[in-house]
Amino acid sequence: MKKRKTGPSRLVHSVKLIAFGSVLAAMSILGLLVFLRPSVSTVEKRELAAFPDFSFGSFWDGSYFSGVDTWYADTYPLREEMIDAQQSMEDHYGIRTTQIVGGSGMVADAIPIAGQDGTADDPNASPAPTAEPTPTPLPDGTVHQVGEFAGDIYITQNAAFGTYYFSQSGADAYISTMNQIYQNVGDKVDLYVMNVPLSSAVMLDDAVIADMGASKESDAIDYINRNLDPGITPITVYDTLREHNAEYIYFRTDHHWTQLGSYYAYREFCKLKGWTPHELSQFRTTEFGTNAYLGSYYTRSNKSSALAANPDTVYAWYPMCVNADDPNDRDMYMLQRDGNGYDWRIINDMWDYPDSEWYCVFSAADQPFSSLHNPDIHDGSAVMVVKDSYGNAFIPWLVDHYEYTYWVDFRYTDETVSHMVEEYGVQDVIFEAATFNATGNLCNKLFLNIGS
Amino acid sequence: MVFSSMLFIFLFLPANLLSQIFLPTPKAKNIAMLAFSLVFYSWAGPRYLLLLLAMVFICWGGALLIEMNDEPGMRKMWLWVTVGLCLLILGIFKYLGFLLENIRGLFGVPQVVPQIVLPIGISFYTFQLISYVADVYRGQVRAQKRYWMLLLYASLFHQCIAGPIVRYKDVNQDLRRRRTTPEEVSAGISRFAVGLAKKAVLANGCAAVADQLLLMDQAALAAVPAMGVLLGAVVFTLQIYLDFSAYSDMAIGMGLMCGLHYRENFNYPYVSGSITEFWRRWHISLSSFFRDYVYIPLGGSRCGMGRQMVNLFVVWFLTGMWHGASWNFILWGLYFGLLLGVERFVLGKDGQKFLPQVVRHGGVLILVTFSWVIFKYTDMGLLGTAIKGLFGLNHNGFSSTTVSLLFKNNLFFLIFSVIACTPLGKWLRGGLRAMGENGGLFGAIEAVWEVVHPVVLLVLAAMALVGDSYNPFLYFQF
Numbered sequence: 001m002k003k004r005k006t007g008p009s010r011l012v013h014s015v016k017l018i019a020f021g022s023v024l025a026a027m028s029i030l031g032l033l034v035f036l037r038p039s040v041s042t043v044e045k046r047e048l049a050a051f052p053d054f055s056f057g058s059f060w061d062g063s064y065f066s067g068v069d070t071w072y073a074d075t076y077p078l079r080e081e082m083i084d085a086q087q088s089m090e091d092h093y094g095i096r097t098t099q100i101v102g103g104s105g106m107v108a109d110a111i112p113i114a115g116q117d118g119t120a121d122d123p124n125a126s127p128a129p130t131a132e133p134t135p136t137p138l139p140d141g142t143v144h145q146v147g148e149f150a151g152d153i154y155i156t157q158n159a160a161f162g163t164y165y166f167s168q169s170g171a172d173a174y175i176s177t178m179n180q181i182y183q184n185v186g187d188k189v190d191l192y193v194m195n196v197p198l199s200s201a202v203m204l205d206d207a208v209i210a211d212m213g214a215s216k217e218s219d220a221i222d223y224i225n226r227n228l229d230p231g232i233t234p235i236t237v238y239d240t241l242r243e244h245n246a247e248y249i250y251f252r253t254d255h256h257w258t259q260l261g262s263y264y265a266y267r268e269f270c271k272l273k274g275w276t277p278h279e280l281s282q283f284r285t286t287e288f289g290t291n292a293y294l295g296s297y298y299t300r301s302n303k304s305s306a307l308a309a310n311p312d313t314v315y316a317w318y319p320m321c322v323n324a325d326d327p328n329d330r331d332m333y334m335l336q337r338d339g340n341g342y343d344w345r346i347i348n349d350m351w352d353y354p355d356s357e358w359y360c361v362f363s364a365a366d367q368p369f370s371s372l373h374n375p376d377i378h379d380g381s382a383v384m385v386v387k388d389s390y391g392n393a394f395i396p397w398l399v400d401h402y403e404y405t406y407w408v409d410f411r412y413t414d415e416t417v418s419h420m421v422e423e424y425g426v427q428d429v430i431f432e433a434a435t436f437n438a439t440g441n442l443c444n445k446l447f448l449n450i451g452s
Numbered sequence: 453m454v455f456s457s458m459l460f461i462f463l464f465l466p467a468n469l470l471s472q473i474f475l476p477t478p479k480a481k482n483i484a485m486l487a488f489s490l491v492f493y494s495w496a497g498p499r500y501l502l503l504l505l506a507m508v509f510i511c512w513g514g515a516l517l518i519e520m521n522d523e524p525g526m527r528k529m530w531l532w533v534t535v536g537l538c539l540l541i542l543g544i545f546k547y548l549g550f551l552l553e554n555i556r557g558l559f560g561v562p563q564v565v566p567q568i569v570l571p572i573g574i575s576f577y578t579f580q581l582i583s584y585v586a587d588v589y590r591g592q593v594r595a596q597k598r599y600w601m602l603l604l605y606a607s608l609f610h611q612c613i614a615g616p617i618v619r620y621k622d623v624n625q626d627l628r629r630r631r632t633t634p635e636e637v638s639a640g641i642s643r644f645a646v647g648l649a650k651k652a653v654l655a656n657g658c659a660a661v662a663d664q665l666l667l668m669d670q671a672a673l674a675a676v677p678a679m680g681v682l683l684g685a686v687v688f689t690l691q692i693y694l695d696f697s698a699y700s701d702m703a704i705g706m707g708l709m710c711g712l713h714y715r716e717n718f719n720y721p722y723v724s725g726s727i728t729e730f731w732r733r734w735h736i737s738l739s740s741f742f743r744d745y746v747y748i749p750l751g752g753s754r755c756g757m758g759r760q761m762v763n764l765f766v767v768w769f770l771t772g773m774w775h776g777a778s779w780n781f782i783l784w785g786l787y788f789g790l791l792l793g794v795e796r797f798v799l800g801k802d803g804q805k806f807l808p809q810v811v812r813h814g815g816v817l818i819l820v821t822f823s824w825v826i827f828k829y830t831d832m833g834l835l836g837t838a839i840k841g842l843f844g845l846n847h848n849g850f851s852s853t854t855v856s857l858l859f860k861n862n863l864f865f866l867i868f869s870v871i872a873c874t875p876l877g878k879w880l881r882g883g884l885r886a887m888g889e890n891g892g893l894f895g896a897i898e899a900v901w902e903v904v905h906p907v908v909l910l911v912l913a914a915m916a917l918v919g920d921s922y923n924p925f926l927y928f929q930f
Contacts, residue, residue, distance in 0.1 A: 008902045013638035016903045020641050023907050027914060028462045062497030065453070069495075073458040079918050086919035089912075093657070093865035100857040102664075107671045152854070211853040213675055 036077035044299065049074040084303065091305045100212070101301040102152030102163075108215040109168040111223050153301050154200065154212065158310035159252035160297035161200035164436050166215035171224060171439040177450070178431060179229045184418040185429065186231050189384075192272070192430045193228060194235035194265065195221045195438050196257060196390045199250035202241045217435050224438065233272055235430070237265040248315070253307045254295020256359050259316055259393040266397035269430070278400060283317040284324040286347070289358040299356060314358040316347045319399045321374040332372040334364035337412050346372055346396050362392035368413040370406070377403040382426040386410050386417060386450065391432040402428075410450050417450055453495035454613075455702045456651045458917055461910075464492065465706070468609075472710045478630045482604055485710070492609035493573070500571040503541070504607060510537050511581040512602045515588040515595040531589045535582050542578045546570055550777035573613035575774055577606045579741055584620040586745055593621045601627065608712075610703040614696075616717035616737035623712055630711035638902070640708025645906035645913075647701025650694050652913035654869050656920060658691035661862050665855070666828055666838065673837045679851035681825075681841035683859055688828060689821045690869045693722065696735070720875045722820070725812040726804055727791045730820060738774070742767050757797065764789050764796075778830040787823055 008016075030036070040047050052058065052067030059065075076082075152163045182191050200209060201217035209216060218238045225234040241249060241257075241264060249261030263280065270277035293312040294303075301307060318324035322331040322345070330343035344364045353360065364370050366389055382404035385391055388411065399405045406424050408415060410433070417429060453460050471484040494501050514534025518527050545568055552565045584605070587593045596602045604627065611618050665684025667673040676684070700717035707714045721733035731739050743752075750763045765786070772785020795804065804812065825842065829835035840846050859866075871877070888898035 008638075008899055010634055012899045012902050013634040016638050016641065016906065017634060019903050020645070020906050020910065023910060024462070024466055027910075028466045031458070031462045060497060060499055062495065065495045065497075069453070069457055069459050072463070073918065076458055076918055082915045082918040086915040089915070090657075090865075090919075094859075094861040094863040096861050098857060099861050100854050107669075107675045154853075154857075208853060213852060213854065 030077050031072065033077060037075040038077075038079060039075065041080065048079075087303045088305065090302065096304075096306065097156070099155040099301070099304065099306065100152060101155065101160075101304070106152070106163075106165040108165040108213065111166050111215060111219040112168075113219075114222065114226060152212070152214075153297055154204075154208075155297075155301060155304055155306055158306045159199075159203075160301060160304070160307055161204055162198045162255050162297070162436070163200060163209070163212055163214035164198050164217045164220070166217075166220045166223075167439050171220065172227075174433070174438045175224055175227045178224075178232060180452070181417045181429075181431070181450075182229045182232050184416075185421045186229070189421055189427055189429045190233065191231070192233045192235050192269070192428065193225075194237060194269075194394075194430060194432045195224060195435045196265070196432065197221065197238055197241065197435055198255065199257070201238070201435075202245050203250065220435055220439060224435075235265065235269050235272060237268055240264045240268055251293070251295055251297075251312045251359075252310055253293065253298040253312050254359060255297055256295070256390060257393060258314070259362065259396070262390070262394040263317070263397060265394055269398075273401075275401065278320070278397075280317065283320060285315060285317050286324070288314040288316065288349075288361055289355060292355055293358045294356055295359060296356075314361060316361055317396065318347050319374075319396045321376045321400050322346055322372075332364065332370060334367045335369040336367055344370075346399065359389070359392070363395040363407065365389070365392060366409045366412060369408050369415075372399050372405045374399055374403050374405070376400075379403055380425075382406065382424060383428040383430065384408070384417070384420055384424060384426040385430045385432060387430075387432040388434055388437050390434045391430075394432060398430075413450065415450070416452055418452075453492050453609075455699060456648065456656075456913075456917060458914070461648065461914065461917075464488070469709060472630075478628060481630055481710075482601070482627060486600060486604045486607065489604065489607040489609040489612065493607055493612060496572045503545070503571050503574070504577060505603065507538060507541060507578065507581060508603045508606050509599065510534060511585050511606075512596065512599050515585050515602075516597070518585070518589050519595040527589060531585060534585045538578050538582055538585075542574060544568070545574055547773070547777045576615050576617055577612055579617050579738075579774075580620070581606055583617070583741060583745060587619065587621055593624060596620075596624075610706045610712070611714065614699040614703075615735070616700050616703060616714055617741050618714050618737070622715060626712045632709070632711040636708050636711070640705045640710075641906045642705070642902075643708060644702050644705030645909040647698040647703075647705055648913040649909035649916075650701060650872065651698035652916040652920075654872055655691050655695035655698055656916060657862075657865055658687050658694060658869055661858060661866070662688040662691050664858060666825075668831075668834065670833060670837060673834060673841065674846045675848055676841055676846075677849045677852050677855060678841060678844035678846075680855040680858075681838060683855060685821050685825050685838075685842065687866065687869075689722075689817075689824050690866070690873060692824055692827070693718070693873055694869065720873070722817060722873045723813070723875065724816050725809060726795055727788065727816060727819065728795055730816055731788070731792070738771070742771055746770060753796075761793060761797070764793055768792070775827070776830065779832060780826055780830050780835055784823055784826045787826060791819060 038048060039050075049067070049070045051071045052064050054064060058067070154161045154163060178191075178193055185191065197217040200214070206216055221236070221238055225236065228234060241261060244261075244264050247260060248258055249264065250257050260280075267277045289311075290313045291311050293314050294308060295312060298304060298307045323329040324347075327345070327349050330345060332344050332346045333341060334344045335341045346363055348361050348364065359365075381402045383398060383402045383406070385395055385398070385405070385407040387394070387407055387409060389409075391407065391409075395405065395407055404424070404426070406420070406426065408420065417431075420426075421429065453464065455461075468485070468488045471488070472481050475481045475484055490501060493504060511534055514530055514537075517530040518534070521527050521530065549565055549568050552562060556562060556565060584593070584596075584602070588595045596605070605618075605620055605623065606612070608618070608623075662684050665676055665680045666688055667676060673681075697718040704714050704716070715737065717735060717737050719733040719736065721730050724730035724733055747763055747767045750766060751759055752763065753760055755763075768785040768789025769782060770785070771788070772782040775781040775784065807815070822842075825838050826835065829838055837846065841848075844850065884894060884898050884901065888895035
């Protein structure tokens with residue numbers, strides 16, 4: 001009897017060749033359709049790789065070809081759809097009800113405890129010197145591209161929480177800068193310092209944070225505050241945020257606080273000023289990206305499906321001094337990073353912006369300089385807010401209390417606080433920084449610049 | 453260029469396959485294949501191409517001189533001159549910086565150590581050329597008279613930069629007479645697709661996990677608890693096999709699609725019951741190279757125990773050195789030399805059989821996993837920290853939330869990766885084939901599987917490769 005040949009028939013092999021060849025050919029042709037290639041990724045907030053310019057040097061050392069490789073993969077048509085499919089597949093890699101994303105490999109320094117760092121009993125003492133070299137200021141004119149968040153992300157119950165890692169040298173550099181600013185302008189203005197914690201510090205159990213090897217952010221804030229010059233007034237927001245942590249004070253899919261979170265900080269500031277804070281009910285309110293806002297944690301977590309299932313809404317409260325009804329009424333001025341200035345709105349309608357950028361509705365987002373004149377006040381009162389992006393949600397509460405409100409993003413300005421105080425004649429300076437920025441080594445050099 | 457790049461898969465490879473399908477003669481196919489190979493090799497910078505051309509020229513001329521001479525002394529002389537020149541060039545480009553660095557460490561001179569860039573694939577093609585010259589000397593193959601054909605052998609993009617180390621005698625016939633059948637092309641497609649998915653999905657996925665645990669910063673690594681280092685070591689063990697064997701799979705698959713037959717380079721090494729068996733299954737082309745061209749010429753195991761131990765030491769010192777100019781690779785090689793010595797001279801075959809099978813397999817996995825930790829860290833400080841961490845000596849606890857979450861978040865993926873390192877898939881495939889022999893339902897399932905699986909794997913790999921380019925701007929600009 002003739003033995004049957006094992007394995008599929010020649011027909012099956014032929015069909016297989018045609019099927020595989022067709023898919024390979026289709027994807028190859030797709031790759032050749034240059035006009036379909038995207039140039040920008042809105043989700044990743046970056047321009048995709050451009051086709052490299054040819055030079056003999058880049059040809060000879062291979063960088064030209066590696067540029068072509070990068071361009072081909074980075075701008076492949078249907079790239080974002082393929083990435084989404086890949087992320088969906090990765091959602092099934094394991095049990096992901098609670099996740100850790102990032103793998104930053106960051107290590108926290110121990111936070112000195114009150115009474116053991118030689119400063120608690122002696123408010124005039126300088127922070128203990130650290131082994132880290134003192135950072136040198138950046139040269140004038142440097143364009144700063146500085147991070148907002150660079151730790152790991154812990155995702156649980158469809159909400160993301162960034163982890164905070166204390167840096168002794170970073171904290172000491174920040175404290176020195178604040179004290180230096182006070183030395184420079186303390187006789188002319190009241191200086192306030194506000195450090196905003198991440199949602200993890202406010203919402204999560206301390207034991208969870210400790211088990212991840214991250215730092216207790218409230219201890220870091222305490223360390224900063226007790227080492228500040230006694231002439232500086234800290235705006236301590238941690239406790240009040242913790243008291244309100246059942247409310248919607250932090251986004252689930254973004255590393256920022258909501259404007260409601262910043263409202264409780266505003267109330268703390270009012271206590272220090274002796275003001276009666278405005279009640280929320282006094283403001284006109286609106287909302288953006290209703291149940292559709294997926295912020296930075298979503299992007300950073302490779303588009304976690306847990307976060308996608310629980311998107312945010314950006315609620316905004318209009319200052320009483322602005323016209324909430326007319327979207328064309330420009331109430332503020334902003335100077336962009338490219339040097340162009342525009343009239344803008346402090347709560348700006350962002351409907352035509354990508355879904356991932358709704359936090360930018362506040363205070364014209366991160367610009368080198370912005371200002372608002374309150375037409376209802378005529379006492380010459382003025383405040384300067386030096387801030388990172390957390391300050392954006394906070395500023396709208398302030399503008400109803402001052403005739404002039406100025407704000408600068410310390411990552412994008414080349415000005416010094418001393419110069420700005422001189423120029424704008426402000427009475428109050430609020431230096432706001434998220435704790436991870438305040439103690440992060442990335443920002444140290446910028447602080448030295450602005451504090452000089 | 454690497455196989456696991458979008459440009460390679462969707463531009464270079466289809467163009468190459470078209471040339472191999474439509475060009476009429478073996479010579480035309482070979483000329484096209486040479487052109488593709490030189491472009492492939494030049495992708496990292498054409499300057500390295502000059503070195504490849506020069507080394508092929510030396511070996512081409514050397515082999516011809518060996519073959520032309522009948523006098524044994526002259527033949528041996530030309531063998532040593534040719535092999536010596538190859539090793540000299542390899543030594544200069546791969547080991548001179550390392551050597552001078554160590555001399556400077558001991559004696560303070562030279563002040564400046566030249567930073568010599570390692571040409572891509574030099575270790576692979578040097579060994580291929582040495583094997584060719586040695587085989588000509590031994591009379592096992594005729595010297596290639598056409599320079600470009602030897603250049604094609606050495607530069608063949610399937611295996612030039614990441615192996616396997618193909619012997620000239622294994623591909624010479626194929627290069628001269630290309631024959632492809634639908635069955636072989638079909639097998640090549642499957643093998644290539646499996647390799648591509650293994651690399652893009654599994655190996656890269658394992659790397660993403662391992663890199664979060666086996667950190668490259670001293671303080672950060674010291675902060676990883678014992679279970680973290682252990683998990684990192686296990687996942688890195690999976691990664692290195694999946695990555696390396698995937699390249700061999702792709703090379704073998706592309707070879708089959710073009711009528712070239714390369715030998716297997718991996719044979720499920722992690723199922724081995726002894727270290728000796730492991731090295732019969734791991735990077736077979738390298739271990740057989742050292743066996744045939746170093747160990748046996750030194751006397752192999754047909755000599756006294758002392759000499760055998762010296763031979764073993766030499767071979768494993770060189771094996772370690774081959775993997776990189778760094779002390780950790782030498783340590784890694786000697787570690788395996790020591791284990792093999794213990795198996796051969798202390799345990800012996802009877803001693804090994806005395807151990808229960810589960811102990812033998814478990815022992816091999818533990819010893820091999822540990823070896824990859826040595827392999828991972830070229831920095832001896834980091835290596836020391838990792839080894840201490842493995843034994844919980846960094847005083848940072850047993851585990852942490854981060855480690856347990858990382859494990860849970862990737863549990864199914866890791867289980868699948870473990871299975872991919874075993875012959876289970878091959879057995880299942882064999883079972884399906886046996887059941888489908890007589891047609892019927894299983895025959896239909898097998899036919900569908902045969903057609904669908906490479907397409908699915910290709911798409912999954914493309915998704916993963918594009919996903920790797922996903923690079924959210926970490927420093928959000930608002």
